[in-house]
Every structure is written in C-alpha cells, then in structure tokens.
Amino acid sequence: MRIEKTFRKLEDTEEVNIYDVKESELFQYVPQEFEIPFTPFDKTLNELSNDLDIFVPIDNGEDFIVHRLGLSALIRGHIKQTDVAGRLLSKTSPGFYNILKEPLREVYETHKMKKMRFYYHFHEKLARFSNVKIIYDMEKLILISDHRDNRGTSLHVSDEEYDEKANLIEYFSQTGSYYKIKDRYSWTQGIYNIINRSREENDEYFNIVFDLVIPEDKPLLEKMLKELDSGRSNYESVVRIRTDDGILKYLEVNLYSKFDDDGLLLSRYGLIKDVSTDSTRKMTRPVDFLLKGFKNNKKLALLIEPLNPKQYEFSQGFYHFIEISPEDYHHSRAIVQNIVEEDVINNIIRLMDGQINELEETFTYNVNGDENHQKMAELYIERFEFGSESHSIGFLTDVTEERTKQLALMEANEHQKVLIKEVHHRVKNNLQVLNSFLNLEKRAYKNKPNIIIDHMQSRLSSLAILHEKTYNTTDFKNINLKEYIEDQDSQLRGLIGLRDGIEFESEVDGDLVLTIEVITPLLLVIDELTMNAIKHAFPDKTMPNKKIIKKIYKIDNENAQLILQDNGVGIDDPDKITKNLGCEIIKNLTKQLDGHIELFQHENGTGYKLTFPITMEHTIEG
Structure with a gap:
C-alpha cells in the first residue's frame, strides 16, 4: 500500500x-x-x-x-x-x-x-x-x-489482481456481478455487456437487470427475492430478460445475501451469466469483436476458456497452427499428445487438474501427430476463480519461423567458433612449418641470405593468400583451387618475375575443389618447385623468354595431378638435384599430401609431375 x-x-x-x-x-x-x-x-x-x-x-x-x-x-x-x-x-x-x-x-x-x-x-x-x-x-x-x-471500475478490494481478471472474464464470458449495500448498487462492466447498453447516471439506484425481466418470469423473481430477504443466504435460478434493443436472453442468476447477528439484511451480491443459446446471442457478444480482431493473425491466437472442453473459443491463429478447421476440431486433452516435450505435457495436465494456476511454456508440436511436420509455439494460460467457477484465458504464439532462424543463428555461431579455432590452428601449424624451413635454410644457405629471403617471401605470400581467402569462407572442405593459383602467380610475378624476367603461366581445372588439408601443402609444394626452377633452370639472368608453367587437373573423382615445368637449361645430373634441400622439403610436403612426385625432363627444360588425392580427412585439433 x-x-x-x-x-x-x-x-x-x-x-x-x-x-x-x-x-x-x-x-x-x-x-x-x-x-x-x-x-x-x-x-x-x-x-x-x-x-x-x-x-x-x-x-x-x-x-x-x-x-x-x-x-x-x-x-x-x-x-x-x-x-x-x-x-x-x-x-x-x-x-x-x-x-x-x-x-x-x-x-x-x-x-x-x-x-x-x-x-x-x-x-x-x-x-x-x-x-x-x-x-x-x-x-x-x-x-x-x-x-x-468510479464508473467502470470494480469496488472490490483484494490481495490479488482480481479486478483485471474479473473484467477480462466478464468481457469474454458474458458474466457480470453486482453489490447492493444500503439500497445502492455497484455494477461491473460485465452486466452492461449482458444487457447491451452503456452506463447511465442513476444506475446505482435501481436494479438494471431485474427491471428487464419478462412478465412471465416476474413471479419467479419475486419468489427469489422474498426468500433471500427472509433469511436464505443463496438462491440459484434462470430468468429471462428482454434487452432495450429487443433481444431475449436467458440469465443464470446466483444471488447471495449477508445478514448481521440479529438477522437483518446487510448486503446482497449477485453473479449473473448469459446462458442464451439462440443465434442472435453471438451477434451481441463483445467477445466476438475481440476475436474478430485476431481474425487475420496467423501467428498469435487468443484462447478463451482453453481449459473448458465445452465453452472454449479460439481465434483463427490456433486452427492455423494445428492445421485443422474449427468445424473439424474437437477440443479435448488428446491434443496435448501431439506435443513432443513430456514435461510440457505434464505441466498442461497439472493446469487442467487445478494443481497449478499458470503455465508459460515453449514446445514442439507434431501437426496431426506427424513427427516429420513439426511447429514450435509459445503458450501462456492462466486459470482463476470468478464467483464460484473456474475460468481460464491464454495466448498461443507460433514461433516456428523465429525459432528456426534462432537455431540457425546459434548453429552459425557455433560453426563460427569452430572456424576461428580452425584458423588459429592453421596459422600455428603454418608458422611452425615456416620456422622449420627457415632453420634448415639458415644452415644450407648461411652465405646466401638473398635465397633465404626469396624463399620465405614466396612461402609467406602463398600462405597469406590462403589465410586471406579461408578467413572469408565458411567452408574448409570445398575450396576452389583456380583462384588461389591465379593469386599465387600474381604474387610471384610481383616478387620475382619482374625482377628476374620470368613469366608464370597456369592452367587450372575450374571445377577442381580441394580441402584445406590438401591445398595448404599443395601451395607450399608449388612454392618449392617454383623456387627450385628459378634457382637451377635459369642460371643466366639475361636469358630471354623465361617461363614456368603449371597445369593442374582432375585425373578422376579422387585424384588430381600437377605438372610444373620450366623452359630452362635442364638438369645434367638428376640424382644430384634430387638430393638438395629444396627437393627434400618437396618430398616431405608430398608425403604430407599422401601424393607421389616424379622428375621428368623434356626437350627444353625440366618438369615435375605430382599426383595427389583431392580430399583428405578433415580434422580440427586443439
């Protein structure tokens, strides 16, 4: 307070x-x-x-x-x-x-x-x-x-939110109540819904319902009031009224009297419910206007008396969700058996049995019992007592589309975490590989630092291309090779080609896609073969028309082949060249590829033929 x-x-x-x-x-x-x-x-x-x-x-x-x-x-x-x-x-x-x-x-x-x-x-x-x-x-x-x-507001004072719930249920169910204290009446809004009119200034001074009772039922009304005035505490009956606009209605009337210790009447409380069944009744109910407001809403459904199998009324969204027409639908407990989550089913049953008064759940629903046709919904139902009866109201929201998007987003977030972990893992491994190559070349070319720098620049450029492209992808299993080779050629042309006058030409199968496990060592192999060719094929820096050509294509659905050749001076002693550091690195990378490489000489220069698998098992290590 x-x-x-x-x-x-x-x-x-x-x-x-x-x-x-x-x-x-x-x-x-x-x-x-x-x-x-x-x-x-x-x-x-x-x-x-x-x-x-x-x-x-x-x-x-x-x-x-x-x-x-x-x-x-x-x-x-x-x-x-x-x-x-x-x-x-x-x-x-x-x-x-x-x-x-x-x-x-x-x-x-x-x-x-x-x-x-x-x-x-x-x-x-x-x-x-x-x-x-x-x-x-x-x-x-x-x-x-x-x-x-105050007009339009209940006089009742309660520990609970009685007024709001009472107003709702009166609006929905054509139920109203009144107090009579010292010959003055206090009418709730539901009474006005029943008699089809708005409040008037002097309504507190006369009985606005009983004044409408038809002549045939006046004797019954007089009997009720006489018995209540003489000491009876409760009387229930059905009387008929005719509203000001000429509609005949059947009212279930429950009247309660309170007496003091001397038996004098102190007050009267009345609970009145419209139980008419004629066709005109539906034309005058305020609840129909409310239901009509939900008519075109397929996502949100208003549930009036969802716990009452006989007097329920649902807006169109409910029938759209369960995919059954209102004419074919029969409301019973059986509908909850289409809910997937057992705990939700149990809670709904507890609500039906009166063990709990409120339910707020999200659940999966098998439409017509079909596990292959599922929807998701949020459900809120509240039950409460009004007069001597239990009532309920609720909302059903179809969240199938939203939850599908949400689950996809959650899956994408998890996938993104995996990708980040993958990238970090690749960067770490590749840096370790570069560090190993650097240590080997420091010992082999300790007096030729320019060779070490050229080699490292080439490797770093290839790996930079790899990381740049894989960073912007979500698929590490289907990487198109052609784009990588074109970028690699462009990098080599900038680093070495312009300086040494070497042209790089590539022909790559446009449909060839590789996993990250294959493409990483493959690019490093190409780097090493290229650097080997630059070093041994073109000893004369003034030699014209120097070229290094690559062809990469599918052999079958499981294997591909790389042919890299130059138009240089060729090799006098193949055994000697295959034992240098560059070839040792190439052998190790080929082993990592699960591939096979061989040296061949042609009429004008040297070439390598590398056969390798298109895919390898995709794993992520911590």
Whole structure:
C-alpha cells in the first residue's frame, strides 16, 4: 500500500491517495481488549446512506479504540462488527491507523471538524473515493463517510489482481456481478455487456437487470427475492430478460445475501451469466469483436476458456497452427499428445487438474501427430476463480519461423567458433612449418641470405593468400583451387618475375575443389618447385623468354595431378638435384599430401609431375 497526501487549501480538505491497498493491510484479527457500550440506534445507523465510524481516543490521542465501523467497511473487509469492536485501531488496522492517526489526534486536540477525501487506486486506476468528515462529539471521534465508486471500475478490494481478471472474464464470458449495500448498487462492466447498453447516471439506484425481466418470469423473481430477504443466504435460478434493443436472453442468476447477528439484511451480491443459446446471442457478444480482431493473425491466437472442453473459443491463429478447421476440431486433452516435450505435457495436465494456476511454456508440436511436420509455439494460460467457477484465458504464439532462424543463428555461431579455432590452428601449424624451413635454410644457405629471403617471401605470400581467402569462407572442405593459383602467380610475378624476367603461366581445372588439408601443402609444394626452377633452370639472368608453367587437373573423382615445368637449361645430373634441400622439403610436403612426385625432363627444360588425392580427412585439433 502506497500513500500520497495533499492539502487542498481552497476546499480546506486533505486529500489522501491510496494505491493498491490489500485486505491484509486493512484489518487484522486480534483479541478484544476493551468492553464497548451498546450503540444506540445502531440498526438505524446501518440504514443511513453514509457510513459512521466511531473511535474512542486513548493515551491522549496516541491510539484509538474501535467502537463501531460503518457498514461499507465491514462489507468490503468481509468482517463483522464483533471482529473489530473493542480493539485498538493500531492493532486491528495498522494501515488505516498510519493514515488516520494525525487527523484523528488533530480533531481530538482542537475539537474542530476536519474534512478529508480518500482516493483508492487499483492498478493505477481510480476505483472509488470517499468524502469524510471527522467530528469530536461525546468524547468520541466520529467519521462520517460518503463512498462513491468510479464508473467502470470494480469496488472490490483484494490481495490479488482480481479486478483485471474479473473484467477480462466478464468481457469474454458474458458474466457480470453486482453489490447492493444500503439500497445502492455497484455494477461491473460485465452486466452492461449482458444487457447491451452503456452506463447511465442513476444506475446505482435501481436494479438494471431485474427491471428487464419478462412478465412471465416476474413471479419467479419475486419468489427469489422474498426468500433471500427472509433469511436464505443463496438462491440459484434462470430468468429471462428482454434487452432495450429487443433481444431475449436467458440469465443464470446466483444471488447471495449477508445478514448481521440479529438477522437483518446487510448486503446482497449477485453473479449473473448469459446462458442464451439462440443465434442472435453471438451477434451481441463483445467477445466476438475481440476475436474478430485476431481474425487475420496467423501467428498469435487468443484462447478463451482453453481449459473448458465445452465453452472454449479460439481465434483463427490456433486452427492455423494445428492445421485443422474449427468445424473439424474437437477440443479435448488428446491434443496435448501431439506435443513432443513430456514435461510440457505434464505441466498442461497439472493446469487442467487445478494443481497449478499458470503455465508459460515453449514446445514442439507434431501437426496431426506427424513427427516429420513439426511447429514450435509459445503458450501462456492462466486459470482463476470468478464467483464460484473456474475460468481460464491464454495466448498461443507460433514461433516456428523465429525459432528456426534462432537455431540457425546459434548453429552459425557455433560453426563460427569452430572456424576461428580452425584458423588459429592453421596459422600455428603454418608458422611452425615456416620456422622449420627457415632453420634448415639458415644452415644450407648461411652465405646466401638473398635465397633465404626469396624463399620465405614466396612461402609467406602463398600462405597469406590462403589465410586471406579461408578467413572469408565458411567452408574448409570445398575450396576452389583456380583462384588461389591465379593469386599465387600474381604474387610471384610481383616478387620475382619482374625482377628476374620470368613469366608464370597456369592452367587450372575450374571445377577442381580441394580441402584445406590438401591445398595448404599443395601451395607450399608449388612454392618449392617454383623456387627450385628459378634457382637451377635459369642460371643466366639475361636469358630471354623465361617461363614456368603449371597445369593442374582432375585425373578422376579422387585424384588430381600437377605438372610444373620450366623452359630452362635442364638438369645434367638428376640424382644430384634430387638430393638438395629444396627437393627434400618437396618430398616431405608430398608425403604430407599422401601424393607421389616424379622428375621428368623434356626437350627444353625440366618438369615435375605430382599426383595427389583431392580430399583428405578433415580434422580440427586443439
């Protein structure tokens, strides 16, 4: 309970705004501490239009003994006079004690009347207000209260969100209720839905439902009211009314009476439900306008009374989700058997059986029981009591498309993590390979640093191409070789070709795709063969038309072949050339490729023929 106070100087009135008050904060059951003398004219006071609360000051106005509470307070608090009389206000009603202690003490000390106005707000809406006068008389403090409800808002005060749920279920099910206290009525919105009209100014002064009862049912109505006035606490029956617009309706009426200890009627509560079955009924129900608002929505379905197999009403989105027409659909527990998740099925059954009152789940649904045709949905259902009956309302949201995208995104994220791990692994391995080559060449060419630099530049360029292209791909198993070779030739032309006057020509099968396990050592083999050719095939730097030519093509679906040849001077001693460092590196890389390489000489130069598998097992190491 939240309290805000304001003083209206022009009206000389203190305003108190009370937000979300709860019954537990209004009254507490405590033992009686003080004997309270009989209140004269008590029955007469109960018939007054205003409420009278009487308090006796104690301890110089520090606290107050409850002598009497007005009838409205007793009704709304569901208590009797004997439950509060003779108790300290601070104990039996701590909430009101905190609100009233200063104004009561002020009137007690000054003996001057004080005006106050109380506003009661529920869910940020004004529900009712009371104009109050505090008077000191006969050594007692008397509160005279005139209570007014705000049009369209329930007067009921509850620990739960009763008002919002009640308004919803009344709107949906053509159910309404009213209170009658001191010959004044408080009507909920559901009543107006039933009688097909809006509120009017004087509705609180007469029974707007019973005035519409048809003549044939007037005797039944008189019998009901007579028995309720004579001491009967509850009466149930069905009466017929004709609305102002001429529609005949059948109403199930449940009336409850409350009496004081002397048997006098204090208040009446009525619960009224439209149980008409004629065809015109559907034309006048507000719920149909609401359902119509969901008519074209295939993603979101409104579920009215989803736990009631006889009185349920669902918007079109539900039938679109289950792919059954409303005419062919029969609502029963059997539908939950199409849900994949067992825990969701169990929770829905618990909700149906009343073990829980709320359910919020996401589930997979086999459309018409077909495991190969699945959808995903979010379901929210809440059940609650209204009057003596249990009701429910819910929403079903088709999230198949969204969840599919979400799962694809999650899978892509996981794949991206794998790719990052793959790239890091490749970079690490390739750097280790380069480091090994560098250590070997440092020993072999310690007096020829330019050779070492050329070799390393070529290798680094090839690996840079590889990493640049694989960084932007999501597929390490199907890499098109032609683009890599073209870029490699361009890099070699820039590093060495222009300097030494060597042309690089390549012919690559455009359909040849390789895995990363194959293409990495293959590019390094090509680098080593190229550097070998540059070193041994063209000893004369002034030699014209120097060329290194590559051809790479498929032999069959499992193997490919690389032929690299130059137009240089050829080899005098093949055994000698095959034992140098470059050839040793080539042999090791060929072994890594699971390939086979052989040297051949042609009429004008030297060539190598490398046969290798197109694919190798794809693994990622940590």
